[in-house]
Amino acid sequence: MCPRIVKAAIIGTGFMAKTHLEAWRLVKDGTATVIVSRTYEKAKQLASKYGLEASGDIKEILKRDDIDIVDICVPTYLHREYVELAAENNKHILLEKPIATTLEDADKIISVTHKFNVKLMVAHVLRYFSEYIEIRKKILDGAIGDPKHIRAFRKSTFPLWADWFKDIEKSGGVIIDLAIHDIDFLRWCLKDGIKSVYCKEAKIRNNYNINDHALIILKFNNGCVAHIEAAWSLPKAAPFMMGIEIYGTKGMINYNNRENLPITIITDSEIENHSPDTLTYSPAILPFPIDPYYREIQDFVNHIIEDKEPPIPPEEAKKSLEICLAALKSSKEHKEVIF
Amino acid sequence: MNKQTIKKVRIGIASFAHPHAESYANALKQLENAELCGIFDDNISRGKAKADYYKTNFYSSFNEMLRKEKLDAIIITSENMKHAEQAITAMEEGINVLCEKPIATTLEDADKMLSTVNKSGVIFQTCYVMRYHRIALTVKELLESGKIGDISLIVGTNKLNIDRILIEPWFTIPELSGGGAIMDHTVHLADLMRWFLKEEAKCVYTKIGDNIFPQLKVEDNFFTIIEFDKAIGSIDGSWCMPSGYPTWGDVTMTIYGNEGTIFMDAFKQNITLISSKEKVNTVEWHYYGCNADLEMIKDFIECIIDTSRKPRATAIDGRQGVEITIASYLSAKKCEPIKLPL
Numbered sequence: 001m002c003p004r005i006v007k008a009a010i011i012g013t014g015f016m017a018k019t020h021l022e023a024w025r026l027v028k029d030g031t032a033t034v035i036v037s038r039t040y041e042k043a044k045q046l047a048s049k050y051g052l053e054a055s056g057d058i059k060e061i062l063k064r065d066d067i068d069i070v071d072i073c074v075p076t077y078l079h080r081e082y083v084e085l086a087a088e089n090n091k092h093i094l095l096e097k098p099i100a101t102t103l104e105d106a107d108k109i110i111s112v113t114h115k116f117n118v119k120l121m122v123a124h125v126l127r128y129f130s131e132y133i134e135i136r137k138k139i140l141d142g143a144i145g146d147p148k149h150i151r152a153f154r155k156s157t158f159p160l161w162a163d164w165f166k167d168i169e170k171s172g173g174v175i176i177d178l179a180i181h182d183i184d185f186l187r188w189c190l191k192d193g194i195k196s197v198y199c200k201e202a203k204i205r206n207n208y209n210i211n212d213h214a215l216i217i218l219k220f221n222n223g224c225v226a227h228i229e230a231a232w233s234l235p236k237a238a239p240f241m242m243g244i245e246i247y248g249t250k251g252m253i254n255y256n257n258r259e260n261l262p263i264t265i266i267t268d269s270e271i272e273n274h275s276p277d278t279l280t281y282s283p284a285i286l287p288f289p290i291d292p293y294y295r296e297i298q299d300f301v302n303h304i305i306e307d308k309e310p311p312i313p314p315e316e317a318k319k320s321l322e323i324c325l326a327a328l329k330s331s332k333e334h335k336e337v338i339f
Numbered sequence: 340m341n342k343q344t345i346k347k348v349r350i351g352i353a354s355f356a357h358p359h360a361e362s363y364a365n366a367l368k369q370l371e372n373a374e375l376c377g378i379f380d381d382n383i384s385r386g387k388a389k390a391d392y393y394k395t396n397f398y399s400s401f402n403e404m405l406r407k408e409k410l411d412a413i414i415i416t417s418e419n420m421k422h423a424e425q426a427i428t429a430m431e432e433g434i435n436v437l438c439e440k441p442i443a444t445t446l447e448d449a450d451k452m453l454s455t456v457n458k459s460g461v462i463f464q465t466c467y468v469m470r471y472h473r474i475a476l477t478v479k480e481l482l483e484s485g486k487i488g489d490i491s492l493i494v495g496t497n498k499l500n501i502d503r504i505l506i507e508p509w510f511t512i513p514e515l516s517g518g519g520a521i522m523d524h525t526v527h528l529a530d531l532m533r534w535f536l537k538e539e540a541k542c543v544y545t546k547i548g549d550n551i552f553p554q555l556k557v558e559d560n561f562f563t564i565i566e567f568d569k570a571i572g573s574i575d576g577s578w579c580m581p582s583g584y585p586t587w588g589d590v591t592m593t594i595y596g597n598e599g600t601i602f603m604d605a606f607k608q609n610i611t612l613i614s615s616k617e618k619v620n621t622v623e624w625h626y627y628g629c630n631a632d633l634e635m636i637k638d639f640i641e642c643i644i645d646t647s648r649k650p651r652a653t654a655i656d657g658r659q660g661v662e663i664t665i666a667s668y669l670s671a672k673k674c675e676p677i678k679l680p681l
Contacts, residue, residue, distance in 0.1 A: 148551040149560040149579045151496070196674065198544055200564050200571050202492045205597040213492055213595065215573050217562045223549025227562045227575060229494060235599045247551050247560065247579035336544070336674050 006304055007033040008094075009061050010052075011082055012073035013042040015161045016096050020071055021050055023293035030301035032071070036061050058082070062089035069304060071297070072096060075162065076177070077170040080105040087116040094300050095122050098180050099317040101172040103325065106318040113314065121300050121310035122317035124184045128292040128299070131255050135244065136189045138253055145250030147190065148224050152182040152244040155231035158206050165232075166208040175199070175214045175331075176324045179230035182244070183218070184320035192222040197337045199327035204233035216327045239273075347374040348640050351410045353401060353425050354380050354417035355389045356509055357439050359466070359632065363414050364393050366636035373640045376408040381417075401425060410434050412462075412643055414636075418515040419522065423448035426463070430455045435462040437639045440526045441664055442657035444517025446681060449661040456654040464639050464650035465657030467530045469590060471634035474605040475531060478594070481601060482535055488598030490536060494573040495528040499588040500580040501552055501559070511555045519557025521545065521667050524576025526660035529565065530652065531592065532572040533659060540659075542566040544676040545667035551579055563667050566676075585611070586624040 008024065010017050010032050017035070024032035032052055037043035040056030047054035055061050062070070062085060070086040071094045072079065079100050086093050093113065099122045100106040113120040126132050139147060156178075164170040171177050187194070196219045201211035212232040219225050234241070243256035261273035303310045326337040350373055352360055367375045377396040380386025390397035398404035405413070405428070412435035415425050423443045426436045430452075442465055443449040456463040469475045482490065499520070509515040516522055533539065548560040560577035580588060590605040609624035635651075642648045666677040 149548045149577055151575065196546070198546065198564070198676075200566070202571055202595070204491050204595045205488075215492075215494070215564060215571065217544070217546045217564065219546055219548070225546050225548035225560065225562055227573065229573075231595075233492075233595055233600075238600065247577070247581075249551055249553065251581045251583070252579070334676060336676075338674070 004029060004305065006030045006068040006301055007066055008069040008071050009034045009036055009067050009091075010071045010073060011036045011058065013037045013039075013046050014073060014075075017073035018046070019293050020073055020297065021046070023291055023297050024071075025050070026291070026294045027298050027301055029305055030069070030297070033067065034061055058085060062086060062091060068092060069094060069301070075164040075170055076101050076172055077164070080108055083109045083120070084112050087112045087118050090116055090118060092119040092304050093121070094297065095120060097122050097124050097184075097317065098172060098176050098321055098324070099314065100321065101169070101176055103318065103322060106321055110314045110318060119304060119310050120314045121303075121312050122314055123296055124181070124312055124317060124320070125292050125296050126181045126185045127188060127312060128295040130292070131257075131260070132185055132244075135246070135253055135255060136185075139189050139246065139248075143251065144246060144248030144253055146222070146224075147246050147248045149247040150186065150224065150226040150245065151229075152186065152226065153229040153231075153242065154178055154181055155229070155234050155238070155241045157234045157236055157238055158212060158232045166206075166210055168210055172324070173210055173328075174212055174230050174232050175201070175216070175327050176321065178232065179214055179216055179228055179327065180320050180324050182228045182230070183216075183323045184317070186218070186226055186228075187316070187320060187323070190220055190222065190224060192220045192224070193339065194323055195219045195221050195339055197323060197326040197330050197339075199331040201331045202233075204231075205235070206232070214327065214331070218323070348372060348643050349374055349376045349409060349411045351375075351377040351379060351404050351408055351413045353413055353415045354382075354421070355385055356380075356382070356418045356507070357416040358503070358507060359439060360389075360414070360416035362632040363416065363636055364389070366630075366633040368393065369633065370637060370640060372644060373636075376410060377404045379404045401428065405429060405432050405434060412437065412639070415439055418509045419444050419517045420515050423452055426452050427455045430459040430461050430463065433459060433461060435643050437464045437466060437636070438657065439466045440657065441517075441522060441661050442654070443661050444522060446658075446662055446665050449658040453654045453658050462639075462642050462646075462650060463654040463657075464642065465652040465654065465660070466635065467527065467652035467656060467660075468631045468635050469527050469531050469605070470534060470651045471638065472590075472605055472631040473629040474603060475590075478592070478601055478603050479535060482594065482596075486599060487594065487596030487601055489569070490594055490596045491570050492572075492595040493532055493535070493570060493592055495531065495590075495592040496575045497524050497528050497588065497590050498575060498580055499524060499578045500582060500584045500586065501578050502582040503587055504555075504559075504578050505582075511557050513557055516557065518664075518668065519555065520559050520576055520578045521547070521561050521563075521671075522557075522664055524578070525563060525574060525664045525667055527590065528572070528574045528576060528592070529660050529663045530656060532565065532567070533656070535594070536567050536570055538567045538569065540565045540567060540572075540663050540666075540679050542676050542678050543663055543666040543670055545670040547671045548577075551577075561667070561671065565663065583621070585622045586626070
């Protein structure tokens with residue numbers, strides 16, 4: 001049985017680690033305890049900001065009995081290595097998405113957690129976004145009948161906050177890192193399996209040898225078609241853009257993050273538009289946290305405390321990766337991939 | 340030249356089957372250098388009513404209208420399957436043609452039309468009205484000024500409110516329309532892409548979704564990806580919007596270049612009207628943007644008067660749209676990308 005307050009080691013000091021650390025501050029019955037990085041200095045710097053311990057030695061941390069969870073926020077290509085280490089030391093694992101860049105790694109990740117009987121949740125955070133939860137609820141309630149035609153998009157500037165995104169072997173590229181969000185979400189909503197995948201990629205504006213834009217057409221077994229656009233190709237001034245349109249036999253759902261910005265701040269030099277989730281906040285001014293990363297971590301912590309299987313089965317994350325790999329294959333071989 | 344000697348271009352309209360006929364007739368009524376001389380319609384009651392309304396002559400025989408009215412030009416807004424025969428007949432009589440899109444439902448018909456244009460020497464203009472839309476024109480200028488550098492991807496939608504289809508049943512009768520949403524709505528975006536990129540499609544892939552509106556006999560939704568030499572284009576021309584959607588549909592394009600991105604939503608110039616009708620609240624968008632139909636008709640008339648001018652969208656442009664459309668159907672059937680030319 002887990003103690004009432006579960007303690008987590010955060011592995012990594014990058015963008016996702018910082019995002020998770022912000023969210024951990026709000027979690028009930030759980031807390032981030034230590035930040036681990038191969039470079040001790042990086043861990044120390046970040047830990048001092050949050051008043052946490054720092055460590056440069058993962059193996060030592062994993063031996064500690066007071067650590068229940070490891071929250072793995074390292075680059076994707078290192079996922080398997082850290083999951084194996086954590087599982088072997090009987091720690092429950094929250095793993096940043098995507099699960100891995102290859103099916104082989106995904107299989108090893110899943111099997112090692114089974115072997116050591118630890119819980120694993122892959123952090124497909126879109127499943128915790130209020131707007132996407134609402135969309136799914138409406139679909140499942142039958143509000144628009146049977147979904148038949150879907151457009152989903154997710155676009156940003158090139159992720160320059162870390163070097164490894166540029167390397168397709170390390171990040172999986174724009175399909176495995178970005179399009180996987182919408183693929184996973186649609187699989188979660190539609191339940192039906194995917195029958196065919198077609199994909200075209202483009203390299204629009206980066207200086208690295210990597211495609212920064214993908215168009216994916218999916219056909220589901222239930223006859224629904226989906227067009228997924230994933231982009232790291234937006235110009236430098238662009239805000240993050242995401243949206244989805246779902247057309248069903250009884251109606252449609254439309255969501256676009258740029259059309260839902262309830263807070264506008266105008267100063268003499270600029271105009272800023274915000275949703276609550278894009279503003280930093282402190283628990284003191286926001287008594288009811290709505291940040292999806294908070295919700296995700298809280299949900300995982302609750303399941304650990306209650307000794308229940310986490311709500312996103314790792315096999316689901318693997319399935320979403322499989323669709324991404326099929327898209328890459330389609331793009332490379334200029335043909336439709338059929339399941 | 341003084342006013343009395345200006346000869347009005349004599350124009351007939353072949354059928355009010357396509358709802359655009361209304362807009363074209365209204366445009367003709369506004370132009371001083373054109374005269375609507377007759378309406379042919381094989382739907383006699385519809386044709387008579389329109390002829391009454393526009394104060395012109397009605398004909399139940401296409402050939403009789405051509406002969407009696409000594410037309411300079413005809414606007415063909417009949418069902419898709421009838422375009423080719425009417426256009427060819429008119430051109431063989433030396434009559435200039437403005438033909439609704441798609442110009443034909445088969446590549447054979449489109450090729451026949453093209454060779455008739457070449458033989459007869461008449462003006463044949465394809466109703467690719469977006470080439471006259473102020474927003475699309477502005478975007479073309481921006482692209483040509485190099486604003487966003489080299490284009491490598493265009494994602495477009497030309498979605499339609501299903502109400503527009505349900506009020507014109509022939510759109511869903513394959514024997515009259517030649518197909519569903521793919522036939523109706525591929526060509527506008529395909530043409531804008533050709534026009535912007537100045538190159539031809541090399542490969543087409545299309546996937547059709549099960550119908551959103553199962554009562555229709557033709558496909559109502561699809562996705563198409565077109566490969567050009569230097570760019571990729573994505574087309575969604577689905578009739579997917581529910582009847583409660585606040586407007587008729589959309590024409591959007593996101594154009595990605597190596598130095599920038601342009602987001603075009605050509606008809607996003609609306610006032611919002613909200614009303615309560617028998618307990619059902621409705622939201623409607625009312626458009627205040629340019630009248631591209633009028634600009635297109637104006638240009639067609641001016642091409643007839645000044646023969647040194649060329650229409651902005653020719654028979655070749657019409658034919659290329661048909662080829663992409665036919666390739667889309669072939670791709671959907673074979674579940675594979677189809678190389679062009681066919």
